[in-house]
């Protein structure tokens with residue numbers, strides 16, 4: 001970390017620290033907001049990279065008096081991982097929500113606080129995990145230390161429906177980290193115990209047995225002696241009879257009357273699972289809101305302070321079976337890609353125009369049509385919401401409507417067989433979605449009467465978790481705020497884009513070397529596919545086609561005046577001198593452009609000018625890149641002790657600095 005401090009990008013080997021340094025440095029100099037956008041496939045290393053970036057920023061902004069803030073920043077990581085990460089088929093520590101973490105700095109560039117925003121937690125994992133996958137780490141951490149909390153009644157030999165048996169040796173060690181982090185962030189022992197109570201209640205809730213009533217298959221019941229029902233009621237301090245009733249009945253409100261309708265055993269199990277997911281999501285939201293209030297300094301002096309945001313969001317997903325979750329993840333990636341396009345390509349075009357340079361329109365793959373297809377009025381999300389509002393709405397009829405409306409849209413493909421699927425042509429590839437379950441996942445229904453049972457209990461944390469404020473600050477029932485998952489996601493993504501557009505972005509593209517989680521194995525085809533998917537190749541092509549090196553006339557004059565005879569140098573007119581230099585050294589006019597304030601070059605032209613400059617100045621460290629073997633043999637300009645390794649290092653740094661101009 002010390003090595004990268006105060007170094008310019010490219011002067012040392014590529015590293016996450018170099019990106020973090022660049023962001024910090026730009027914030028120091030320009031005093032404006034920065035963002036580091038980390039992207040890549042699942043398991044490519046986004047979370048690890050984001051943590052390194054945070055660690056670096058905490059390290060360089062350290063002051064003797066303010067170490068507490070940096071400690072808090074780093075303490076948020078184990079908690080976020082415990083509640084939001086899980087083992088999946090491809091990554092043992094996969095983040096199942098997107099995160100935007102903002103570090104706030106004061107005028108001396110010391111960290112004063114952090115705020116975190118999360119996006120779309122994968123709730124289905126709380127009640128069901130695919131084979132070889134796990135529930136969220138925090139459940140296993142709790143289970144591994146059950147002996148410390150006998151009151152939670154987590155038995156040794158008990159099986160939990162919501163927890164598959166993939167326990168790991170690390171779980172008992174990680175709970176210590178989680179508890180230490182909770183302590184650092186000021187969670188009281190009472191609060192921590194309440195968290196464990198709620199988590200174990202979720203596990204017990206999944207074990208409540210719902211039986212089909214004999215003789216009436218349309219209704220179901222739960223025995224009053226069900227041990228799990230008793231434990232949940234005791235732990236959450238709620239009315240057992242009420243819970244027993246509302247797990248089997250639902251209230252129907254029509255225009256003229258309100259009545260209680262029994263649920264079938266299947267409906268009741270589904271409703272119970274929805275309740276469990278809702279409790280977990282509310283608990284994680286509460287934890288994040290408390291962490292935010294502890295870590296974020298909201299005093300007026302801090303409101304305009306510069307920030308560095310780190311975005312670690314799920315990468316593009318193309319699974320065998322793609323559902324609502326993949327649809328939302330890929331939609332988020334389309335938005336990020338658009339932000340990248342906007343930054344890299346559109347701003348480039350804008351700069352040429354501002355400089356009065358006539359460059360043919362830069363041709364890049366604009367993904368606006370796909371975003372329009374998804375989020376515009378009467379787009380896929382709107383039609384999904386409309387279908388959710390209909391009494392007889394179904395996944396099939398929604399798909400039919402999509403196929404009819406977007407029949408001629410070139411980013412939408414109708415299914416060849418069957419009616420329950422559709423394909424979207426995303427920037428990173430065509431993804432076939434199965435429509436099954438879209439409506440249910442978008443509605444994410446939780447029965448209000450079940451939530452009221454929790455709200456009416458005596459557990460103070462539960463009360464807080466389900467206390468929803470309306471815009472005027474007074475409490476309201478969450479039913480009134482009902483917004484579908486799709487529209488909530490669209491709104492939060494648009495808010496994120498507004499935040500990002502207010503920053504200078506820095507990009508980290510993580511590339512996964514192989515699919516077997518093996519060290520030192522590099523699958524070239526997989527790597528190229530990923531670079532293609534995140535448009536790195538496209539960026540290089542466009543960069544090379546354009547004029548990526550831009551110099552102000554003064555800077556260019558200062559660096560290359562050495563190339564001219566002294567009588568041709570006019571100190572009072574740098575622009576004229578620049579013109580003389582390029583006329584003498586660069587023959588084709590197509591290789592450079594004169595702007596109003598800057599001079600624009602193709603990458604190879606700058607390399608050529610550098611070589612000429614080095615020859616003039618007899619700068620062997622640069623000259624060596626062309627004919628280094630010759631120079632080593634002759635030892636002409638080199639110091640005797642310069643080793644080949646040193647030369648290679650110098651070469652690499654030089655190449656990185658001069659040629660990788662994207």
Ligand SMILES: Nc1ncnc2c1ncn2[C@@H]1O[C@H](COP(=O)(O)OP(=O)(O)OP(=O)(O)O)[C@@H](O)[C@H]1O
Nearest residue numbers: 041042043044045046047048091093094095314315
């Ligand atoms: N720079 C690295 N060097 C070696 N191994 C790494 C590196 N970065 C990540 N890994 C390994 O890859 C695993 C997956 O990384 P990480 O969890 O950061 O991926 P991710 O892109 O955030 O995935 P997801 O989208 O599923 O959350 C890590 O647990 C670690 O074992």
